Amino acid sequence: MDLIKPYVYEVTRRLPDKMQDDVALELQSTIEDMLPEHPSEKDVRAVLTKLGDPAVLARRYSDRPSYLIGPALYDQYLNVLKLVLPIIMIIVVISVVAEKILSFTGETSLLSIILSIFIQATFAAASAGIQSVFWITVIFVIVERSTKSEEEPFGKAWTPDQLKNKPAIPKKRLISNWELAGGLLWTAVGVTLYLNASSLFAIYEQENGEGLNKAATIFNLEILASFWPYIALLAGSSLTLIIYKWILKQWTIKLAVMNTLYNVLWVILLSIMISHPDLFNPAAVTELEGALQSDLSNLTQWVRLTAIITAVVFSGIDIFEGFKKARKGRKYNKLEVEQVD
Amino acid sequence: MSKLLTSLITEMRRGSLTLAVLSQLKSPQYGYSLVQRLESSGIVIDQSTLYPLLRRLEKQELVTSTWDTSESRPRKYYVLSDYGKEIFNELKAEWERTSLQLHNLLQGEEKDGLN
Numbered sequence: 001m002d003l004i005k006p007y008v009y010e011v012t013r014r015l016p017d018k019m020q021d022d023v024a025l026e027l028q029s030t031i032e033d034m035l036p037e038h039p040s041e042k043d044v045r046a047v048l049t050k051l052g053d054p055a056v057l058a059r060r061y062s063d064r065p066s067y068l069i070g071p072a073l074y075d076q077y078l079n080v081l082k083l084v085l086p087i088i089m090i091i092v093v094i095s096v097v098a099e100k101i102l103s104f105t106g107e108t109s110l111l112s113i114i115l116s117i118f119i120q121a122t123f124a125a126a127s128a129g130i131q132s133v134f135w136i137t138v139i140f141v142i143v144e145r146s147t148k149s150e151e152e153p154f155g156k157a158w159t160p161d162q163l164k165n166k167p168a169i170p171k172k173r174l175i176s177n178w179e180l181a182g183g184l185l186w187t188a189v190g191v192t193l194y195l196n197a198s199s200l201f202a203i204y205e206q207e208n209g210e211g212l213n214k215a216a217t218i219f220n221l222e223i224l225a226s227f228w229p230y231i232a233l234l235a236g237s238s239l240t241l242i243i244y245k246w247i248l249k250q251w252t253i254k255l256a257v258m259n260t261l262y263n264v265l266w267v268i269l270l271s272i273m274i275s276h277p278d279l280f281n282p283a284a285v286t287e288l289e290g291a292l293q294s295d296l297s298n299l300t301q302w303v304r305l306t307a308i309i310t311a312v313v314f315s316g317i318d319i320f321e322g323f324k325k326a327r328k329g330r331k332y333n334k335l336e337v338e339q340v341d
Numbered sequence: 342m343s344k345l346l347t348s349l350i351t352e353m354r355r356g357s358l359t360l361a362v363l364s365q366l367k368s369p370q371y372g373y374s375l376v377q378r379l380e381s382s383g384i385v386i387d388q389s390t391l392y393p394l395l396r397r398l399e400k401q402e403l404v405t406s407t408w409d410t411s412e413s414r415p416r417k418y419y420v421l422s423d424y425g426k427e428i429f430n431e432l433k434a435e436w437e438r439t440s441l442q443l444h445n446l447l448q449g450e451e452k453d454g455l456n
Contacts, residue, residue: 029417057393
């Protein structure tokens, strides 16, 4: 059984066309050189074992690296992924949520719309994420293959000057892009819910099997509309806080104080809005009372109280977290200050 | 021999391989004759490393190659180019410097051990 020809073929088929014949001829004659006269199959096997795995040999012949993204680019690759992925996914989620809410006509129940938003947003975020990873990888592979090994990728060699714009922030205090995006999403959802309250929060009735018909909005729309300065103030201060966080990049005591002010403002304004005596549409209350056959005046009080307590609890946690993060890593900072002094 | 030691030795030898190969190419050699020459000096070279290395040296214009088809089997001969000779001499000088420096370091360490 001839083993030499298949071995040579196994090596050369992995090589670029232009070097195949030459390598084949050289390999063939080398193997024959290594063999004694009138070789047995055992001799051939010994020689081929010495030459080793044809795939390994072929890889050594070819100049192409056997990796997609080399060590020189790998860190930059990870950084770009970490920067781009959250942004893209958040944009996709926001646009799905906004589109769903804006196109809400009241033909389906609130629960099913929330469920479908959740499912669609998850899928959209996942597919956008996969797409981004794929295209970023493709771009990096192209850069990897097109830069010669001596060249520094992206042109510049490292100098200490590059440290200027990179303050050392302890990881525990760092404000992640996720945190910023979360805040943005929360604000966007809040404002959208407010603007579309007339269709989102309403009682629907089935009318002779001809689909759902809006019987009454839950909130008193005039009162709700009069709240717009509060909502604008909240959205504005929330955006200001997010921008401030984005500039600061880390939690500080000052930021924690600002965060506290924002949370206090939010709880106060929410309490004012929710405890407005005419917040709920009397028609809706009557409608519900009729449907449930019970007195709901207690229920609306209960709803108000729950909303305020929930807001207080969550704001309290957020305030506490802010201070906790701001205090983290202060030991390191103290050291730094001492060194500077 | 431990795996770590083997890999450290391989790594250490890898750098010297080019120099060893270049040193034997003042006269034309084909692959297997080169292997034999190196092995007779005690330098064991992985064959799957040598042939690709020769090709790379050729691409870097340190060696030139010719096919000799006059004998029973065709052989590819490699020989140093002028540029290759130049580089070889520089590498050789550098190797001698390094080995002297290392020798001094290792000697010094032995003396330290004695004191």
